[in-house]
Amino acid sequence: MTTIADVARAARVSISTVSYVLSGKRTISPDTKERVTQAIADLNYSPHASARSLASRSTQVIGLQAPLRAGVDVHVVMEIVAGIARAARANRYNILLLTGDDSEALEHAARASAVDALVVMDVESTDPRIETVKNLPAPSVLIGLPSESGDAHCVDFDFEAAGRLAAARLAELGHKRVALFGAPQEVMERHTSYVDRLRQGFIGGCEEHGLSGSVHACPTSTDARATVDGIFAENPSMTGVLFHNEGALPHVAPRIIAGGRDVIAMCPEHLARTVPGLTDTIIVPAEDIGAAAARAALDLLAGTKRDRIELLPPRLGSTSAEA
Amino acid sequence: MTTIADVARAARVSISTVSYVLSGKRTISPDTKERVTQAIADLNYSPHASARSLASRSTQVIGLQAPLRAGVDVHVVMEIVAGIARAARANRYNILLLTGDDSEALEHAARASAVDALVVMDVESTDPRIETVKNLPAPSVLIGLPSESGDAHCVDFDFEAAGRLAAARLAELGHKRVALFGAPQEVMERHTSYVDRLRQGFIGGCEEHGLSGSVHACPTSTDARATVDGIFAENPSMTGVLFHNEGALPHVAPRIIAGGRDVIAMCPEHLARTVPGLTDTIIVPAEDIGAAAARAALDLLAGTKRDRIELLPPRLGSTSAEA
DNA sequence: ATGAAAGCGCTAACAT
C-alpha cells in the first residue's frame, strides 16, 4: 500500500505538503506542486478513504435507503437512484446503499459516522423513519411527502399539480365525465401520500373545470381488464381517463383507447413509448427527483439555505409511441 | 459523539477491554462484560466506522458497480442488487454503490481502501473491467460470463442450460419446428455473452431432440407485433416459441398464444404472472444470482476455496398467470 | 482476565 509518507519521500517534501497539494487548501510553489503531482502519479497513490475521513470528519459518502422490495415501481426507483448517483458523483461523493429498510439501518449508519448525510426513499405518509432521522447527527433528505414532515427536508414529485394538470387537459379536450384509474386497492387503502395527493389534485382540477370526475382502484394483474370494463359499463359517458398504474397500463390502456376514449398516462417515459395511441403523457421526472434529493443533501452539508420542501412540477409530454 | 473512551470510563475498564467485548476476541469476565454492555447501551454507542477500518484494515463494505443506465432489464438489476444486499447484510456488510460505470471507479474504490471487495455487474463478453480488477488489491466477483474470464471469479445464470431446457420442453410438447425470440437486433449484434449462450443452448437442444429451430431478434417496442407476425407468416409450421425479451413479452406473447402456439417465457417471475396462457416459464433467479455473487465475494475475503465460475441452473416454472 | 500504548494514514492547527 502506498501512503502519503511514500509520496512525501519521493517528492522530497513533508507529509503536510502532499496533503495540501491534494486538498488545494494552501498555496504551493509550482515547482513543489509539480514534484508532488509527479510522485503521486508515479506511485499510483490514492489517499486511504478511512484515514482521510477519520481525520477530516467527513466521509464523502451519502447513505441511501432504497426500497428493494417488490410493490414499488422499480423503474422509478432505479431512475431516482441513478439521479442521486449522478449528482453525487458530480460532487465527488459515493453512495452507501443501506442494507436494511428500517430506522435501525439509518441510525447505525449515522451513529457510526459511516455517512455524511442520508437520503431516504419511499417515505410514507406517516413513517417512523421521519422521527428517527430528526435525532440523528447526520442531515437527511426524504423522498416523498409525509403528512407531518415536521422540519424534515423533503423532495418529491408534485402529484397534486399532476392531477390538476391532467384534469385541465381532459377539460381542454372537451370531456365532461372523466376518471382517475390509479393504484391497486391495497395501495389506495394505505393512503400512501402520493396516491392521496394525486387524487386531490385530480378531483380539485375536475371541480375547477366543471368536470364530473371519479377515482378507481385498478388491479395490476390481468383482471384489470375486467375491472375497467365494468367501470365503463356502469359509466358509459366516461370518455377521458388519467391512468396511473404502470403494471396495468400495457394491458388495459390499449383497450380503453380502442373504445375511443382519451387516455393520459402518468408513467415513466419508456413505458409510455410502448403504448401506442396515448393522448398525452405526464412524465414523472424520476431521475430529476433523485438529483434534487442529492443536491438537497449536499446543500445541507454545505450549510446552504434552502426550502424544506421541494416539489418537482409535472410536465405534459406528447404521445410519442413509436408505432 | 460518543467514543470508546467514553464507554471505557463509564464501565470503569480500559479502552481495550471495551474493544474486546465488542469483537469477542478475548474472554471477558461476566461481570465486566455486563458493565461494558450496559455502558454501551446507556451511551448509545456505535464504533466509528472509519476509525475501525483504519485500525483493522477492513471496511465491512462491498463495492458494487451496477448498470444504472437504460437498456438493461431494471427488474433483474434490482433483484440482483436486492440479493447482494440481503447476503451482505446477513454478514454485516454494507454496499458502496460506485457512481461511475468504468474501470476508474473500480480502481479508485479499491486503491482508496474504500471497499474490501468488488462486485461488478453486467459484465460483457469482452470487458475492459476484467483486466482492471485483476490488478486490484481487493478481490472481485463478476456477474456475467466473459469469453475470456482468465482467473476472474464469475457468477451468472446458466443461459445455455436454459436454452437447452426450453428446447427439451418444446420437444416434449410434441413440437417439430420451434424458435427463440430474443433480444432486439442491436443487443444480438453486440454478442453480449448471455445472448450467445442462450442461443447455443437452444440450438444445441433442438439438434439433440431433432427439432428444427431458428433464432430471431425481437424489437422491444410495439412493432414487435409486426415482426412476429411476419415470422409466423413465413413459417406457419412453427408452433413453439422460447420468448426472451421482457419489453416485448406483454405485447406479443398473448398474440402468439392466441394463435394456438406454445410459449415458454424466460423472464422475471412477476412478469410471467401478468401474461396469461404461457405454457411454461423459465425463471431467471435474479436475487439468487446477487446473493451468490455476494457470497462469492465474502468467500474470497475469508480465503474459502471455491470454484471460479458458478452458474445458477434454470428451473421450469408452472404457468401461473393469475387470470 | 485486564491494561497500556503503539500504531493505522490521514488533516489541520501551529510552527517558522
Added chain:
DNA sequence: ATGTTAGCGCTTTCAT
C-alpha cells in the same frame, strides 16, 4: 511557501 506534530477513534501487541 513549507515543515512539525498533535490528534481523529479505533485494533492489537505486549505486558502483567
